[in-house]
Structures are given as C-alpha cells and as structure tokens.
Amino acid sequence: MFHFDWSNHRSSRLMAARRFERGRGETSMKMTKNTLVRVLAAALTAVALAPLSACGGSGGANVTTLSFFQTKPEAVEDYTRIIADFERLHPNIKVVQNQVSSADTALRALLVKDRTPDVIALNPNGSMGKMAKAGVFYDFSNTSISHRIRPVMQSVINGLGRDGQQINIVPYAGNVCGITYNIDLFKQHGIKVPKTWKDLEQAAAALEADGVAPFIGTLGDPNRVSTPFDGLAPYYDNDGFWDKMRTEGKKVGPDSPVSFQKNFKPLMERLYWIYQHSTKDVRTMTYEDGTSAFARGEGAMLLAGNWSMAPVLQINPKMHIGFFPYPTDKADKAILVSGGDVAITMGAHPKHEKESMAFINYLYSDEVQRRFVKSQQLIPSLSSIPVDENPAMKPAKYWIDSGRIQGYADHQIPSSISYNPILNKAMLDGDLDSALTTLDKEWGKVAARTIE
Numbered sequence: 211m212f213h214f215d216w217s218n219h220r221s222s223r224l225m226a227a228r229r230f231e232r233g234r235g236e237t238s239m240k241m242t243k244n245t246l247v248r249v250l251a252a253a254l255t256a257v258a259l260a261p262l263s264a265c266g267g268s269g270g271a272n273v274t275t276l277s278f279f280q281t282k283p284e285a286v287e288d289y290t291r292i293i294a295d296f297e298r299l300h301p302n303i304k305v306v307q308n309q310v311s312s313a314d315t316a317l318r319a320l321l322v323k324d325r326t327p328d329v330i331a332l333n334p335n336g337s338m339g340k341m342a343k344a345g346v347f348y349d350f351s352n353t354s355i356s357h358r359i360r361p362v363m364q365s366v367i368n369g370l371g372r373d374g375q376q377i378n379i380v381p382y383a384g385n386v387c388g389i390t391y392n393i394d395l396f397k398q399h400g401i402k403v404p405k406t407w408k409d410l411e412q413a414a415a416a417l418e419a420d421g422v423a424p425f426i427g428t429l430g431d432p433n434r435v436s437t438p439f440d441g442l443a444p445y446y447d448n449d450g451f452w453d454k455m456r457t458e459g460k461k462v463g464p465d466s467p468v469s470f471q472k473n474f475k476p477l478m479e480r481l482y483w484i485y486q487h488s489t490k491d492v493r494t495m496t497y498e499d500g501t502s503a504f505a506r507g508e509g510a511m512l513l514a515g516n517w518s519m520a521p522v523l524q525i526n527p528k529m530h531i532g533f534f535p536y537p538t539d540k541a542d543k544a545i546l547v548s549g550g551d552v553a554i555t556m557g558a559h560p561k562h563e564k565e566s567m568a569f570i571n572y573l574y575s576d577e578v579q580r581r582f583v584k585s586q587q588l589i590p591s592l593s594s595i596p597v598d599e600n601p602a603m604k605p606a607k608y609w610i611d612s613g614r615i616q617g618y619a620d621h622q623i624p625s626s627i628s629y630n631p632i633l634n635k636a637m638l639d640g641d642l643d644s645a646l647t648t649l650d651k652e653w654g655k656v657a658a659r660t661i662e
Contacts, residue, residue, distance in 0.1 A: 274565045275304045279320075279327035281313040282552060284520075288585050289331075296572045303565050305329075314338075314625070321346055326557035328566045331573075334379055334550040336621040339371025342378035347555045349376040353567070355574050356380065362610060363591050366617040367550050379555045382573065383588035386533065386606050387441045387515040387547035387618065390522075393530040395422065395510045403534050405541040407480070414487045417510050426509035427488035428500040432634035436620045438481055438513045439633055441536035443619035444545040446477045452622040459657035462650050470649040478642040484513065485637045493638060505529060517551065519602055520587040532605050546609035549618045551588050627652045 280289060286309050293305045308327070310316045314337045320326060321341070332338055341347065350356045356364075356377050363381040372378045396403070399420050404410040414424035428434045454468040464471045485492055489509050497514070504512040505525035512518055519531060535546040554573060560566050572578060576594055583590045584600050589610065597611065598604040609615055623629050629649060636645035 272302055273304055274302065274562050275306060276328040276562060276565055276569060278305050278307045278329045278331070278569070279313075279317070280307060280309055280331040281311065281333050282331070282586075283309055283311060285552070285582075285586060288582055292573065292578055292582070295578075296569060299572070300565075300568060303568065305569060317341070326560075328556060328560060328562055329569055330555050331382065331552055332379075332555070334367050334370055334381070334553040335618075336370055336623075337625055338379060338553075339369075339621075341371075342376075342555075343371040343373055345373045346558055347373070347378035348558055348560065349373070349378060350380050350555075351375075351377045355571065358574065358593060359591050360593050360610065362613045362615060363548075363550065363589075366548065366615065367553055369617055370621055379550075379553045380574075381550040381591040382552040382554050382579065383550070383583050383586060383591060384548055384610075385515050385517050385551040385588060386609075386615075387437055387549070388533040388535050388605075389441070390504070390512040390514055390516070390518050390531055390533045392504070392507060392510050393532050395507060399510075401510070403532075404537050405544070407537050407539055410537050413510075418487065423487075423489040423509040424511060425484055425488040425492075426495070426500045426504050426512045427485045427492040427637075428495045428497045428513065429485065429492050429634055429637055430494040430499065431496040433630045434497050434513070435481075435633040435637060436630050437515060438484055438536065439477070440547050440618045440620055442477050442480055444547060444616045445538045445543070446473050447619050447622075452619075455622075455653065456657075460654040462653050462657070464647075464650075469646075470653070471643070471646040474646055474649075475642065478636065478646060481633075482637060482640065482642060488513075501525070515547075516587055516589075516603070516606070523587075531602075534605060535609065544614070546606065546615050547618060548589070548606070548610065548615040549621070550591075551586070624653075624656045626656055 278289070278293070280286075286307070289307055293307060297304060313332055314335075317327075317330070317332070318341075326346070359381060363384055364377065367379050367381050368377070370379070391403070395401075395417075399417055399422060401413045401416060402409070404413050417424045451468055451473060455462060458466045458468065462469045466472070489495065489503065495503070500512060501514070501518055501521050502525055503509060504518075505522045512522075516533060522529060522531060535544050537544055554570055556566050556570070574592065576592060579590050579592055580595055580599070582588075583595070583603075587600070587602055589597055589603055589606055590599070597607040620629065627649070629652075632645050632648050632652075636642050
C-alpha cells in the first residue's frame with residue numbers, strides 16, 4: 211500500500227502538481243471545477259483507504275519505508291522477490307509494493323494531493339508523458355543510470371513528453387508490437403518470414419490453400435484492435451503527422467492538410483484485410499481465447515506483440531514462436547513498433563531521495579534486470595544486456611540495435627477518444643470511411659474543448 215507523509219510539503223512540489231493539473235487532459239486542457247472536485251475526491255478516497263501501517267516516514271527508529279507504485283499485475287511475484295533481496299542488502303530500508311491497474315487515475319489523484327509514491331514503475335504512455343511535461347517527475351539526466359540505457363529506447367520514452375530536455379521517465383523493459391508466428395507451422399507449409407506486404411499476402415494465400423487460418427484476430431475483445439493498428443501506423447503517421455494534427459485541432463477533417471480520413475485510409479484497408487483472413491470465429495474471439503487457440507496451433511499468426519509469448523508458452527512450453535514487424539511495400543522501409551512496457555520514475559522532489567535512488571539503482575543492476583526481462587519475456591533497457599540474451603527476443607535485436615523502431619501511435623491519441631471501439635466496429639461492419647470520419651470528429655471535439 212501507499213506510504214503517505216502528512217508533514218509539510220515543499221511548495222515547489224505542490225506547484226508542480228498544480229502545473230500538471232492545469233495542463234493535464236487533452237493537449238493541456240484546463241480542468242473544470244466539477245472535474246477538480248472529482249479528482250480531489252478520488253485522492254481523498256485513496257488516502258482514506260491507505261492502511262495506517264503505511265503512514266509515517268519510517269518503519270522503525272532507523273528504517274525508512276518506501277512506497278513502490280507499480281502497474282503490472284503479472285510482475286507482482288517478480289517484484290516481491292526483488293524487494294526481498296533488496297531489503298536483505300539494505301536492512302534500513304523497507305519497500306512496500308502497491309500494484310495498481312488503473313494507474314493514470316490513481317497517480318493523478320495522488321499528484322493532486324502531493325502524495326507522490328517514492329518509486330513508480332509504470333507503463334509509459336501519452337498520459338504519463340503529459341505528467342512529465344508538467345514537471346512532476348524527477349530529472350534523471352545527471353544520474354549514472356541515464357548513461358546506461360539504450361539511446362533508442364530512451365528516445366521513444368522522451369517522445370511521449372518531458373520537462374524541457376530532462377530525462378523524467380527511464381525505460382526499464384521494452385515490448386515490441388509485431389506479428390507473432392508459429393515457426394513450426396511456417397516450416398511445415400514452406401512459408402518464409404514476410405518482408406513486404408506482398409510477401410504477407412502470398413503467405414496468407416498459401417496457408418489458406420493448405421487449410422490453415424493465416425491469422426488469429428480477437429474482435430471479441432474490442433480493446434485489442436489497436437495492436438495491429440499500431441503495427442501498421444508508422445507507414446502512415448510519419449512526417450510529423452501527430453504534431454500537424456494537434457496544430458489543425460478542431461479544423462481536422464477531409465479538407466485539412468492531415469487527417470485520419472486523408473492519411474489513414476490505406477492503413478484501414480490493410481487492417482481490414484488482415485481480419486478478413488483470420489479464423490472463422492474472429493468476430494467473437496477474445497484475446498485470451500486467441501492466445502489459447504494460437505498455442506494449440508489453430509492459426510499461423512497471432513495479432514499480438516511479444517507480451518503474448520509468456521502466456522502462449524505457459525499453455526504450450528514446447529511451441530517455437532517468433533515475431534516480425536508488420537511489413538510495408540518495401541523491405542528496407544520496415545519499422546518495428548516498440549515501447550516501454552515498464553519504465554521507472556519518482557517525484558520531482560522526493561521525500562527519501564537517497565533511499566529511493568538506492569532501490570532504483572538496484573532495479574537497474576544487470577542481474578536484477580536480466581532476471582526480470584527473462585521472466586516477463588521483455589527487452590532489457592540496459593545497453594550492457596544483449597537484446598537476444600533471451601532467445602525469444604532475438605528477432606528484435608536487428609531493429610533495436612539499428613534504431614529502426616518507433617513508438618505506439620495510440621499513445622498520441624487523447625485518452626478521451628474511444629478509438630478502439632471505433633476501429634473494432636469498422637473491422638466488423640467494413641465501414642472504414644465512417645470510422646475515419648468519426649475519429650476526425652472526435653479529435654475535433656477534443657480540440658474544441660482545449661483552452662490554449
């Protein structure tokens with residue numbers, strides 16, 4: 211649970227939190243009075259629910275208690291082991307883990323009341339980038355950790371948002387958004403890993419001719435369409451697309467210089483093609499069902515990134531799986547979408563800076579990160595750990611080492627736009643134009659509510 215310190219807080223920290231509240235939401239929209247009331251109520255609720263044992267600055271006369279806020283439920287056991295090992299080495303520091311799935315809401319509520327957890331392990335996204343830009347997170351620029359991170363992975367995180375040129379959020383473990391495939395099925399049917407879109411079409415045709423479903427799609431889970439959408443997006447959202455969209459604001463539409471309607475129609479057509487060549491039950495299949503079906507060999511390719519590998523291998527430990535980027539027309543233009551699955555930060559002015567940095571430094575020790583990424587089937591952020599040290603990550607090595615990666619497109623879309631259901635509906639009814647029009651209208655609505 212959280213550790214809350216009821217002592218007087220530094221004014222600069224409170225000002226940073228207020229800066230965040232003034233700038234949070236869609237592209238720095240001001241908070242309305244009603245919204246502020248709701249957020250403050252949520253913060254007070256979080257405080258009220260915190261156990262009394264977590265209050266106070268220490269767990270004993272000479273023991274400092276750190277609150278560790280983390281957002282990955284499947285990593286609770288790994289973090290528990292890490293904390294136990296750390297506490298044995300640092301008997302004067304106690305770390306209390308608090309796993310929170312709805313991280314954005316919970317963290318915002320804590321920031322409003324200046325109750326920032328001591329150490330934060332989060333899934334970095336656009337919302338977290340806005341928080342960083344508001345100045346509520348620590349600057350790691352002058353720490354030894356910042357010089358040990360793969361530059362391309364740090365660049366992706368920085369692209370989400372930061373305070374000036376600071377390093378506010380440090381990647382810990384990365385993921386990749388590609389097409390996961392059954393290596394044995396590919397070999398059995400003479401399929402080579404597709405390097406172009408034409409290769410992918412030919413592979414699908416060959417598999418279907420042999421009675422094998424090319425793809426396992428999961429339209430029964432409307433929040434999963436963003437995965438292939440993100441995988442295809444780098445070929446359509448380049449040349450500063452998102453910055454131009456923000457500049458156009460409420461004027462976004464069919465006649466604006468950029469828009470979903472103008473730029474993303476080819477993407478939607480290819481996305482629709484993929485689902486048309488998926489298993490017959492694609493319309494009702496959930497992500498969990500799809501993962502199980504893929505593990506049983508019911509389809510050659512799964513529309514999920516490397517995060518699907520661990521659950522697949524739990525079901526079928528002997529399965530040989532790999533992944534490749536969503537291809538485009540030319541092989542040398544292919545890009546692998548990659549983002550931070552886990553990143554580390556702390557408050558701009560931490561209460562227990564020395565102790566918090568001790569725990570963070572321990573997290574970034576080679577052996578600790580090595581064990582974590584192996585357990586979670588993720589990519590290490592430390593340059594000292596080879597990407598392919600875990601054989602499952604071997605396909606990502608070339609793309610990461612050569613810097614041919616790009617962040618997730620959906621991190622650029624305001625959270626108030628329910629884009630996944632919009633995309634999912636289009637994949638079900640085939641009305642691609644309507645979906646793109648809706649996305650433009652929703653973008654315009656957000657921009658119209660924004661106060662510059």
